[in-house]
Amino acid sequence: MLRIGVLSDTHLAGCTELFRLQARHAFANCQAVIHAGDLTDMDILNAFPGIDVYAVHGNMCNNRTQAALPHHRTVRFDRFTIGICHGAGSRQGIEDHLLALLPTVDCIVFGHTHRPMQTRIGAVLLVNPGSFAGTGRYGAPGTYAILTIGEHGISAAIHELPALP
Known part of the structure; x- marks a missing residue:
């Protein structure tokens, strides 16, 4: 069994110690991490040493992050293809836009709305982890x-970040 941690919309200017602790706690048993955009700054990815991280930029990312990360991408895990895109614009119709952008995937991971959700449209699992921050x-x-x-x-579960001491 493969476990992939998914987060989005961290909106941090840098990799804080609290973020490192939260990420370590949330993704302790994961073999990979997906960040669906609005990292704001690339330094956020430093919270995941020794683990594969697949990220895209979002509309609130700084110029360096937008230049370094793609708008959308696909990644293959086992026999499943996962599409990753932050999303943009209104919440209305975001799923249809993503399905048109990534038509051949088994799962789409996105962010932008800050609202956690998981649903299936046809055979495609759509997952928005909400805002990690x-x-x-x-x-x-x-x-x-x-x-x-x-x-x-492939399945998804949404979790709330626990309060850490």
Whole structure:
């Protein structure tokens, strides 16, 4: 069984110690990490030493990050292809836009809306982990997702970040 940590919308200017602790806790048993954009700064990726990280830029990323990371990409894990794109514009129709952009994938990971969700449209699993930094409306907690790939397919679970001492 393969576990992939998924986060988005960290909106941090650098890799803070709190972020490192939260990431270590959330993704302790993961073999890879996907960041679906709005890292803001590339230094965020330093929180994942020794693990493969697949990231895209988002609309709030600085120039260095936008130049270094693609707008969207696909990654193959076992027999599944995962498309990654931050997303843009209105929440209305974002799923249709992503399905048109990434038509041959088994799963699409995206961010932008800061609203965690998972759903299937046809055979495609769509996963938005929400905002890892908890920048949702009215003090919403930070959230992330874990993708699990096993003999029965690919699935996702959304989790809230726990309060750390």
